Amino acid sequence: MPATPMSPAQARQNMVDTLLQLQKEWGMPEISERVAAVLRTVPRHVFVPEVSLEQAYATDYAPPIRRAEDGLVTSSMSAVRVQAMMLDQAGLEPGMRVLEIGSGGYNAALIAELVGSAGEVTTIDIDAEVTDRARRYLDEAGYPDVRVVTGDAEYGVAEFAPYDRVIVTVRAWDLPPAWLAQLTETGRLVTPMRLRGVNRTVGLDRVEGHLVSRPDHHLTVFVPMQGAGAHEERGIAVQGEEIVLYSAEEPVDVDALRKALHGPRKEFWPGIEFTRPDRLHLWIAGHADRYAMLHVAEDVLEHGPAGPLARQPVPVVLADEGSVAVRAKRALGEDRFEIGVFAFGPHGERAAQDYIDVLRAWDQHEGSMARIEVWPSGTPEADLPTDRVRVLDKPHTRTVLAWP
Ligand SMILES: C[S@@+](CC[C@H](N)C(=O)[O-])C[C@H]1O[C@@H](n2cnc3c(N)ncnc32)[C@H](O)[C@@H]1O
Structure with a gap:
């Protein structure tokens, strides 16, 4: 007898089971019950109709969404392993207002589930084809309230600010001032960072005019940012x-x-x-x-x-x-x-x-995590933390690395 094809609900369940298993075996960051629950709910395959059900629900596959003329991928739906990790770093609570930078649609739907009907989700992408499809699939999957904006996230989305959380799903070289400015006073930015060639995805809490990392940050790889903040790293x-x-x-x-x-x-x-x-x-x-x-x-x-x-x-x-x-x-x-x-x-x-x-x-x-602080460029040396080991200067920011 031919095997019965797997249902999307079963595929989702298997995906979460695999993630939990990987976590046990490889010591990957822990996935909270709340995040696991939304992963079991949102139909990921609706957002990537061009790939098979198996690929849509693979834990470490980032299905390409858009390619440039030279074939380079400019947009992909992030691997669910990475999305789960970043959602936990964000610590989303019901009622929060969230800005997502880079719009596959799926991650915005996960965020919408976590912040509930009292929350607000805005997602922005520079590529109109990406936002068109995100809008279409969000509607199809039952998330018409998620706002989808086309534009350069270098400037954030001031219209709906302030945000309790800004979640960046593209590789930024520097952190534009708008991301900090559009956070609430106790807001958090979750973003990939490039630190002397090392990729870390970091949850950074706003502390007055600067940002301080939370204890957990992880290695991830993202497509590079386009627009005003694009930066070609020349080797x-x-x-x-x-x-x-x-x-x-x-x-x-x-x-x-x-x-x-x-x-x-x-x-x-x-x-x-x-x-x-x-x-x-x-x-x-x-x-x-x-x-x-x-x-x-x-x-x-x-x-x-x-x-x-x-x-x-x-x-x-x-x-x-x-x-x-x-x-x-x-x-x-x-x-x-x-x-x-x-x-x-x-x-x-x-x-x-x-x-x-x-x-x-x-x-x-004994290998503890670095503390990463991000200060605006122009901050005098005397105002930076005294336990700094190194300061990395970029046009918008001074990033401090310290080890507790
Ligand atoms: C990894 S994808 C986003 C995946 C999405 N968060 C998901 O649901 O998995 C990164 C996106 O960032 C977008 N992007 C690149 N530079 C940007 C910019 N300056 N402003 C807004 N979006 C940008 C790309 O077009 C691409 O769609």
Whole structure:
């Protein structure tokens, strides 16, 4: 007998069961009962009719909604795993007024369920085709009260402000002043941030004129912001597109660096276990001085000059004459890894020593979450928190990293 096709309700139930299972097995952020309940309610497949039921309810798939002419995805419905996490970071309560930035429709419907009929949901997207479909599918799924606005979220949506929560579902380079200005005095902004090349999605509470992170933030990846806040992060091509350096804050001698990476390497294994890689990367970004992120294409990972290196971008420490120390890891046994450093170039050992000092401090610190504070640009040094480890300056903001 042919198998009975799965009903959407069953697919939703399975999706939530899988998320809860993943949480148990992989230590993913906990999903609250309230968020799990709305995930079981809102028909996700209605918002992505172009994919199968199975794909619509996969936990880690972000179905593409729009592509640019070159084929690059400019809009996708975020993976439900990420949506669940951000909704919990937002701590939505009945009656809240919420602005969502980036409109797939589905996430706005989840928010509408969480804030209830006494709440208000506004979602904005820069792409009229995205907002057209969001409007259509929100109506179809039974959420006619969600406001859908077409425009550049760089300026927020002043008309319906203030908001108790602003939830950003696009990768912003900087945080535009409107997002803070349109929050209530005790409001919260949940947003992906780019911190020296490290992606974190952070819940930030408004404290007077600045924002302070809540204890939990996570690694996520989003499509980049378009419009006035668009920012193309230019890497330094060390070897075409195969080896690229990002977030370097000093001039780099590219030829010397390429030569160093093709030369011999020295390995250092200071006996530090590799745990909580996402927190570790932010720690390195906060503590290393001559810092950058190295991206190595997959086909040169194993057999290329510097290989074998990690598949993901890795934080590196630079030294003179193209020398560099690169974070490495090796297995210690099942599911356990050790962090090491590969040193390249004439001053590679110097860079490796600096790197190891940062790693040892991490080991002693036992890996707590960073506190992230966002202050308006122009805030005098004397007004920033005294326990700051690093300040990252962007046109609109001064972001402070500190570790409690
Ligand atoms: C990941 S999608 C949003 C997904 C949506 N929140 C959902 O239901 O899953 C990101 C969206 O941000 C939009 N976007 C990019 N830059 C923007 C800007 N400056 N203002 C408003 N929307 C923008 C894109 O068009 C895209 O649709």
